[in-house]
Amino acid sequence: MKRCIAIVLALIMAFSLCACGGSSEKNDTPAAEASRVLHLVPANVTTNLDIMSNTSDEASLVASGSIFEQLVSADADYKPVPELCTGWDVNDDSTEYVYHLREGVKFHNGETMTAEDVVASMNRWIDGVETAANFTGGAHFEKVDDATVRIVMEQPCAYLNNLMASYANRPIIVPKSCIDSIGDTGLLTEFIGTGPYKLAEIKEDQYIRLEKNPDYVPYGTPGDFSGWAGYKSAPIETVVFDLVGDESTIISGLQTGLYNACSGIGYDSFELFADNDDFDVTTSDAEMPMMIFNKKAGLASDAAFRRGINAALNSDEMLYGAYGSRDFYTLCSSYMFPSQELWYTEAGSEFYNQADAAKAKELLTEAGYDFTEPFKLLVASDSADFYNMAVVVKAQLEAAGIPCELMTYDWSTFVEIRNNEPEKYNAFITSFSPKTVPSMNLYLSTGWAGWCTDERIQNDLTAINLSTNSEEGAAIWETLQEYMWSENVPVVNFGIQKSFMINTADVENLGYMERIVYVNASFAE
Amino acid sequence: MKKYIIKRLLTLIPVLILVSLVIFMLVHLTPGDPAAMLLGDQAKDAEIAALREKMGFNDPLPVQYFRWLGGVLRGDLGESVFINDSMSHILLEHMGPPLALTCFALVLAALFAVPLGILAAKSRGRLPDSIVSVTSMVGISMPSFLLGLLLILLFAVKLKWLPASGYVPISQGWGKHLKYLTMPAIALGFIESGLMIRMTRSAMLEVLDSDYIRAARAKGVSLFTLFTKHALRNALIPIVTVIGQSFMVLLAGATVVETVFNIPGLGQLTVNSVLRRDYEVIQAIVLLISVTMCSSA
Numbered sequence: 001m002k003r004c005i006a007i008v009l010a011l012i013m014a015f016s017l018c019a020c021g022g023s024s025e026k027n028d029t030p031a032a033e034a035s036r037v038l039h040l041v042p043a044n045v046t047t048n049l050d051i052m053s054n055t056s057d058e059a060s061l062v063a064s065g066s067i068f069e070q071l072v073s074a075d076a077d078y079k080p081v082p083e084l085c086t087g088w089d090v091n092d093d094s095t096e097y098v099y100h101l102r103e104g105v106k107f108h109n110g111e112t113m114t115a116e117d118v119v120a121s122m123n124r125w126i127d128g129v130e131t132a133a134n135f136t137g138g139a140h141f142e143k144v145d146d147a148t149v150r151i152v153m154e155q156p157c158a159y160l161n162n163l164m165a166s167y168a169n170r171p172i173i174v175p176k177s178c179i180d181s182i183g184d185t186g187l188l189t190e191f192i193g194t195g196p197y198k199l200a201e202i203k204e205d206q207y208i209r210l211e212k213n214p215d216y217v218p219y220g221t222p223g224d225f226s227g228w229a230g231y232k233s234a235p236i237e238t239v240v241f242d243l244v245g246d247e248s249t250i251i252s253g254l255q256t257g258l259y260n261a262c263s264g265i266g267y268d269s270f271e272l273f274a275d276n277d278d279f280d281v282t283t284s285d286a287e288m289p290m291m292i293f294n295k296k297a298g299l300a301s302d303a304a305f306r307r308g309i310n311a312a313l314n315s316d317e318m319l320y321g322a323y324g325s326r327d328f329y330t331l332c333s334s335y336m337f338p339s340q341e342l343w344y345t346e347a348g349s350e351f352y353n354q355a356d357a358a359k360a361k362e363l364l365t366e367a368g369y370d371f372t373e374p375f376k377l378l379v380a381s382d383s384a385d386f387y388n389m390a391v392v393v394k395a396q397l398e399a400a401g402i403p404c405e406l407m408t409y410d411w412s413t414f415v416e417i418r419n420n421e422p423e424k425y426n427a428f429i430t431s432f433s434p435k436t437v438p439s440m441n442l443y444l445s446t447g448w449a450g451w452c453t454d455e456r457i458q459n460d461l462t463a464i465n466l467s468t469n470s471e472e473g474a475a476i477w478e479t480l481q482e483y484m485w486s487e488n489v490p491v492v493n494f495g496i497q498k499s500f501m502i503n504t505a506d507v508e509n510l511g512y513m514e515r516i517v518y519v520n521a522s523f524a525e
Numbered sequence: 526m527k528k529y530i531i532k533r534l535l536t537l538i539p540v541l542i543l544v545s546l547v548i549f550m551l552v553h554l555t556p557g558d559p560a561a562m563l564l565g566d567q568a569k570d571a572e573i574a575a576l577r578e579k580m581g582f583n584d585p586l587p588v589q590y591f592r593w594l595g596g597v598l599r600g601d602l603g604e605s606v607f608i609n610d611s612m613s614h615i616l617l618e619h620m621g622p623p624l625a626l627t628c629f630a631l632v633l634a635a636l637f638a639v640p641l642g643i644l645a646a647k648s649r650g651r652l653p654d655s656i657v658s659v660t661s662m663v664g665i666s667m668p669s670f671l672l673g674l675l676l677i678l679l680f681a682v683k684l685k686w687l688p689a690s691g692y693v694p695i696s697q698g699w700g701k702h703l704k705y706l707t708m709p710a711i712a713l714g715f716i717e718s719g720l721m722i723r724m725t726r727s728a729m730l731e732v733l734d735s736d737y738i739r740a741a742r743a744k745g746v747s748l749f750t751l752f753t754k755h756a757l758r759n760a761l762i763p764i765v766t767v768i769g770q771s772f773m774v775l776l777a778g779a780t781v782v783e784t785v786f787n788i789p790g791l792g793q794l795t796v797n798s799v800l801r802r803d804y805e806v807i808q809a810i811v812l813l814i815s816v817t818m819c820s821s822a
Contacts, residue, residue: 448569
């Protein structure tokens with residue numbers, strides 16, 4: 001009898017523990033079946049939704065434009081569009097911006113958005129984001145009246161709205177009380193925004209659940225939505241982001257209808273879905289993969305050496321090696337995307353994709369390189385694309401007589417070495433999404449790995465920021481790009497990578513601009 | 526007994542202090558920066574440095590160690606900056622799924638292995654014995670992640686009988702809970718079932734060769750009664766021992782299966798935490814495992 005009681009007690013204890021593994025509410029798991037819940041899968045796991053500080057694509061996918069909104073957002077051409085304001089006035093020399101706030105906007109906690117909230121949020125952005133402080137010269141927003149805020153700067157800033165609309169550190173508007181309650185880390189602990197969806201639950205490493213915000217008042221006209229901005233109807237009541245680490249799990253989940261859409265999975269899986277009527281596949285110009293030279297220390301701190309390395313590179317081979325098909329990339333010498341008509345230029349294109357080993361040897365010999373010290377290329381093992389590119393770079397350099405050493409690490413170690421140990425490597429490979437102004441490109445910054453401190457580049461970038469009209473800025477950029485290819489070579493752009501989104505055919509109105517845009521997504525009847 | 530327990534607890538103290546020091550040093554000396562992970566790839570040096578300062582990662586390591594140890598001694602294992610929750614709650618949340626998975630896998634493995642082992646013993650040297658032997662060899666040889674992927678392909682993608690991945694706690698219903706756990710449990714339990722089959726077969730053969738079985742047969746006892754009442758009861762001792770030992774093996778193996786089936790267990794938590802350098806979580810998990818091992822040693 002005693003033994004029976006012991007067994008029963010042990011079983012009760014075991015199952016009690018098992019019951020701890022999840023929420024007690026129904027239909028809130030990633031597997032809530034049959035209900036009209038939209039299941040999306042971010043490429044990586046994230047739980048920090050403070051997208052002002054967290055620059056990851058995954059956090060933006062979950063929160064940007066859905067939970068949080070901004071004063072200014074971007075349309076499909078990355079043009080700034082009013083979001084939480086009805087419009088703005090700028091003076092002639094672009095030193096003063098006045099924003100007229102939309103009235104009656106409510107936060108998810110029921111409070112009405114005020115000028116104080118906007119001022120606190122925008123100033124948090126300026127104080128916390130180096131690029132924002134550089135653009136504004138450290139000037140701060142101030143309240144004019146209950147429905148108007150402004151910023152007065154000592155220096156012109158023609159591209160402030162571009163920066164606000166599309167920079168990776170997003171100037172989200174949150175209640176002032178949330179900012180006041182921020183703790184030691186400086187990160188938001190409450191994710192309260194004004195968007196069409198509100199955060200319902202974060203289940204660590206499992207899922208993030210959003211519920212429709214019943215108080216949301218859309219702006220614009222119904223059906224008029226472009227890029228990230230416009231009328232947001234939020235037809236789906238619940239959106240769940242399933243945090244799945246393994247790619248094969250994502251693929252089988254899509255095939256079985258467990259998930260509705262994802263992006264960022266490997267190119268090998270494209271064919272699996274492209275010819276399948278049950279799925280829609282959308283491709284888009286996504287990022288520019290680049291080799292960033294370490295200009296702080298070592299071989300690549302010499303521009304003559306960088307020119308030599310650049311001469312040896314064959315971008316076509318590299319991109320083909322990474323993506324396996326010419327459908328997934330475009331050769332492009334411009335550092336700005338072709339869709340950005342104002343900034344797109346082919347200046348310096350003769351120095352792109354040279355694939356000239358003899359010229360490389362000649363340039364490197366002139367630079368005083370002895371062809372014995374290895375060129376150390378840092379790459380993260382987590383990204384198969386970057387690793388494959390690095391393997392091709394190594395082969396191309398070795399063909400030109402340059403010994404090359406691949407330094408392959410997991411992402412955390414890669415970031416640590418990249419940021420803090422410049423003496424250990426000469427270059428690394430990564431990629432960048434479109435930026436609306438050249439000076440927003442991180443790889444041209446002095447404060448990010450690669451450390452682009454060249455005086456000419458920095459002066460020209462400042463001149464672009466200070467230019468009072470876009471034509472003046474574009475002219476400066478054209479000469480700067482020429483200089484970057486021919487003289488300084490701070491980075492080498494390989495081309496444009498296309499990414500793709502896969503969604504089950506029953507989901508309609510999903511947008512895709514850098515990330516999945518789901519605020520108007522609905523299920524087919 | 527009291528004395529023994531007190532003595533054991535006292536000897537645990539220096540071991541745990543040493544373990545805590547080793548864990549702390551290992552975690553903090555491994556390259557990687559939680560602040561950089563938290564702020565994303567495009568955060569600038571100054572922004573990362575500011576967060577490091579705010580999070581206390583710029584303090585000297587001994588200061589950080591004693592701050593953490595002080596918390597542990599007060600029963601506070603810290604808080605994950607990534608998950609934004611206390612460690613005790615995180616651990617509790619993540620212990621349920623692997624326990625459920627392991628229990629279910631163990632039950633399935635035993636239910637599958639014991640009858641097959643008896644069948645193999647009964648038909649020793651004949652075709653069924655060979656088939657069961659091959660099955661057990663496949664079970665022992667096949668990695669759980671491969672079997673998991675094959676099961677997903679068959680039962681989820683092709684037949685659409687079972688969900689491809691995910692986890693539903695018991696609180697949402699037994700049916701759903703078991704439906705989501707079935708494939709992972711089969712993938713996990715199949716390896717151990719191979720071992721159990723072999724153990725059952727050899728234990729049964731040994732018993733079936735004994736004199737009292739021959740005597741029972743001579744007395745005309747039915748085959749069913751002979752196997753279940755006379756043979757199996759005595760053969761169970763080594764079988765139950767193997768099943769018991771399998772529990773820890775399955776619990777350890779659950780990590781791989783958790784990843785394939787996206788089950789939010791301790792294994793997946795550990796892997797994710799190591800990848801993003803979530804110091805508090807790694808330290809708490811390793812400490813928990815150390816305490817468990819030291820206590821049971």
